[in-house]
Amino acid sequence: MDYRFNFFLKIWHAIFKVLVVSMPILIAGRLLGGCVTYQVGRSLEGTDVVAPGDELQVGKTTLEDTLALLGAPTTLVELEGQDLLLYQKTVMRQKRLSVGLPLLDALGTSISFSASGNRVNYDTLALFFTPDGILRQVVFEKGTSQPYKKPTSD
Amino acid sequence: MPEIDADTRYLMPGGNDLNSISGKLIVLLILTFVSGCFGFGKNQDYQSLDAGKLEKLVKGQTTAAEVSALFGTPAQVVKMSNGNAYIYTHSVAKGTAVWLLLVSLVNYDKQYDQIIFFFDNNDILTHYGASFDARDSSYGLPF
Numbered sequence: 001m002d003y004r005f006n007f008f009l010k011i012w013h014a015i016f017k018v019l020v021v022s023m024p025i026l027i028a029g030r031l032l033g034g035c036v037t038y039q040v041g042r043s044l045e046g047t048d049v050v051a052p053g054d055e056l057q058v059g060k061t062t063l064e065d066t067l068a069l070l071g072a073p074t075t076l077v078e079l080e081g082q083d084l085l086l087y088q089k090t091v092m093r094q095k096r097l098s099v100g101l102p103l104l105d106a107l108g109t110s111i112s113f114s115a116s117g118n119r120v121n122y123d124t125l126a127l128f129f130t131p132d133g134i135l136r137q138v139v140f141e142k143g144t145s146q147p148y149k150k151p152t153s154d
Numbered sequence: 155m156p157e158i159d160a161d162t163r164y165l166m167p168g169g170n171d172l173n174s175i176s177g178k179l180i181v182l183l184i185l186t187f188v189s190g191c192f193g194f195g196k197n198q199d200y201q202s203l204d205a206g207k208l209e210k211l212v213k214g215q216t217t218a219a220e221v222s223a224l225f226g227t228p229a230q231v232v233k234m235s236n237g238n239a240y241i242y243t244h245s246v247a248k249g250t251a252v253w254l255l256l257v258s259l260v261n262y263d264k265q266y267d268q269i270i271f272f273f274d275n276n277d278i279l280t281h282y283g284a285s286f287d288a289r290d291s292s293y294g295l296p297f
Contacts, residue, residue: 014176022180041260042296062274067283072268076232076239083234093296094260104273130233133280 041094046074049087049123052138055110056127063133070125079128084137087125094118121146193251194293200229200244205286211279220279224238227271237274243267246288250295265291 055061055069066085073085100112121143130135207224221240221297228240245268247264267288272280 014179018179019174036256037258038256039258039260040296041262043262043264045264047265047285047290064281067270067281069286070283072241072270072283074235074266074268076241076270078232078234081235083236133236 037096037098039094039096039098041092041096044090046089047091049125049140049142051142052125052140054123056135056138058135059140061135063129063135064084065125066129066135069138071086073127081131083129084134085127085129089123089129089144091122092118092120106114161178162165163276165239181262189254189266193249193253193287195249195251197247197249198245199247201226202288203242203284203286205284207284208269208284211282213279213281216279218271218273218279221271228271234272237280238277240271240273242269242271244288246291248291250293252295260296261296263291263292263294 050070056066063083063085070087075084075086076090077084077086094116096114096116098112098114098116122141123144124141126137126139126140127135128139130136203225210224211221218238219242225242229243230241232239232241242253243263244267247262249263250259250261263288269282269288271285273283274280
């Protein structure tokens with residue numbers, strides 16, 4: 001009998017502990033939900049762009065070789081007698097913090113603060129070809145590896 | 155509230171003690187009360203591209219009209235220095251959103267299938283490039 005009583009006592013203690021710990025969190029969440037929001041977002045477009053290697057040689061590599069090696073480019077442009085093939089991957093990162101006090105809406109006024117930031121980085125491989133389809137210039141930049149927050153010089 | 159001996163551990167069926175169960179209950183209770191937890195979405199642009207049709211093409215012989223008959227209307231036509239290029243594209247985008255109490259996480263992944271045909275000034279196919287990455291689009295978290 002004592003064993004059963006102690007067992008139910010332990011269960012009641014566990015339930016009580018759950019309520020004591022979780023209720024403040026739930027109440028805070030319910031009161032602040034929609035008032036305080038921190039949003040983290042990311043948008044990816046395109047596959048990885050590989051850095052150019054020995055297989056891309058200016059003056060030798062042809063347009064056909066390049067297409068066989070890298071597949072279809074993201075963008076295609078004709079620039080004053082040159083053909084530009086652009087391989088690109090885009091990564092956008094977004095962070096947003098908003099704080100509001102909707103309880104004040106009943107008084108006809110409200111206070112809200114929000115701060116947000118976006119950063120878009122690109123991995124880009126630009127290949128310029130002559131009208132004869134011979135590689136003329138290679139430009140590569142890997143921007144997606146840069147951190148969301150990067151010190152600027154200005 | 156009667157005093158509880160903290161050193162005494164009562165095993166529940168399955169071998170878990172009450173302390174570990176109460177921890178799990180706390181997490182479960184919080185997760186239960188969180189509303190609008192997950193969201194998934196998928197978008198597709200243009201029709202899917204059939205890679206098998208590329209085998210029917212012969213460089214130096216196939217015309218732009220024949221390519222159009224096989225693949226339909228191109229999404230874009232670009233004037234090149236020595237002819238034209240037809241661009242066929244198909245994209246798949248998958249979005250994931252997770253709301254956890256005060257924090258929301260959003261992820262969007264868009265990938266493309268793309269074929270570009272190059273034609274000379276006589277509309278004869280000179281070469282083409284193809285990439286099929288739309289299947290790689292995936293759901294996930296923004297980390």
